[in-house]
């Protein structure tokens with residue numbers, strides 16, 4: 001009794017999922033038009049072969065029956081046998097053709113969807129990435145990109161099955177409408193069963209997504225180079241595998257429970273279908289015995305009923321497969337429907353070149369989604385052209401957050417950020433990004449060649465080795481590359497691939513820094529990218545940075561006062577606002593927060 005509402009809402013969901021079908025058909029069509037057409041043609045031919053074959057068999061039997069009783073052999077008979085042979089041959093050929101077009105389409109569709117998922121994921125806000133619901137969606141969309149091939153084949157099969165079923169049904173009906181009715185009634189319960197279980201399967205998978213995500217994480221963690229050191233030394237092997245086993249057992253048990261239910265109900269329902277078939281068969285035999293049908297007709301009907309019944313059953317199960325798969329696609333389509341909130345508005349302005357007045361934060365407050373704490377609280381801050389500003393503050397004071405707002409990875413919750421007196425949101429986003437070069441604290445280490453690792457800063461320069469080398473010199477990554485040996489800039493970095501060479505943290509940082517120089521942007525931002533360098537190397541890197549950015553706008557974040565001193569202006573961040581600002585001399589003479597932090601660090605060197 002308790003299951004009833006769930007049952008009906010399940011049906012509603014199933015039917016509404018069919019709305020996804022046109023969208024998917026559109027994707028399929030877009031991924032390979034000529035293959036779709038060829039596949040459909042082959043299906044139509046394949047669909048008409050069984051009825052034709054049965055009909056020729058009927059003619060052969062009727063001809064033989066008439067020969068033995070009344071007349072000598074007619075040539076006609078051998079032509080019919082030849083016809084049956086050709087139809088059988090054609091059947092084999094068309095089936096291969098269908099397999100081939102299916103394989104082609106599968107490949108094309110998979111690539112098409114994978115590329116679209118990647119493109120779309122890249123277009124979404126960082127905010128989306130903070131949201132676990134988004135991750136579940138992305139995960140399901142990703143799986144769906146590759147897992148739903150079955151649905152496309154099912155759609156092709158459906159076309160074929162419907163044509164075969166309709167042709168056979170019409171011919172059966174011409175002999176006796178009753179036969180058809182018996183058939184249909186026998187098949188319906190199986191159909192309802194099929195769809196019901198398809199839906200339960202979907203609901204189960206949906207429930208399991210968070211657990212599967214955890215499983216994936218544990219699996220990746222267990223095999224990751226980054227984690228290996230701690231896993232070993234802390235003795236975490238059993239902790240991890242135990243956790244994994246508990247979760248995977250849970251998934252397994254749910255899977256098995258459903259499979260059991262489905263097996264039991266399925267065998268009962270298919271027995272009803274078989275009973276339907278034999279009822280119809282007995283009726284046809286009876287009509288033959290009473291002289292209404294010829295022997296050939298009985299053979300035809302027996303074949304047609306069996307094939308129509310199994311086709312009808314398959315049509316229903318194909319339909320429910322499609323409905324089931326369409327349910328899964330709800331997530332893919334929902335994912336494609338997600339729109340970034342940070343995007344270029346219509347008639348956006350190009351980024352100013354050159355920037356004349358600089359950036360200005362006016363009363364900016366910011367909270368991360370899902371958190372109530374104001375990381376920035378009414379912050380006022382300006383960055384003028386030609387100015388190099390150092391941002392300092394304790395961990396978690398919001399330095400990186402300021403960088404994210406300045407680069408419009410996020411928008412402020414309150415207040416506004418102006419560039420040359422105009423709200424940042426008025427500018428074309430991609431054009432704005434072009435004028436900013438930023439290396440974050442958690443910059444990427446691409447498991448690619450040294451050249452690619454630098455060229456990602458401005459990918460148009462991938463084949464311009466001279467530019468790549470020039471920026472490597474600026475960041476002192478050239479010294480790193482020189483140590484790589486013969487392959488030089490074409491040396492694969494990282495440990496993931498066989499020929500890869502791993503770098504130390506400081507070396508990676510120099511490589512990443514080269515990206516910023518390659519960008520050739522009006523504003524350069526370095527967010528603690530040198531923390532893995534020793535004090536002396538950091539000093540050198542920053543001295544070079546200060547020279548290279550003379551007359552440009554630059555923001556850098558560092559904990560080392562030797563570096564911070566190079567800035568034209570130092571901004572001390574505290575409680576989401578600016579606590580003090582000025583140059584080094586001024587701030588030390590002030591005897592406030594800066595002076596205190598400076599003293600602390602200086603003392604540790606004495």
Ligand SMILES: Nc1ncnc2c1ncn2[C@@H]1O[C@H](COP(=O)(O)OP(=O)(O)O)[C@@H](O)[C@H]1O
Nearest residue numbers: 130368371375394395396397398399400401402
């Ligand atoms: N993606 C995020 N979601 C929620 N809170 C965040 C996120 N990133 C940073 N925070 C929080 O915002 C505060 C400021 O972080 P951040 O700007 O990275 O500080 P800083 O760079 O000064 O060390 C910290 O308390 C941090 O925990």
Ligand SMILES: [Mg+2]
Nearest residue numbers: 399400441527
């Ligand atoms: Mg930070």
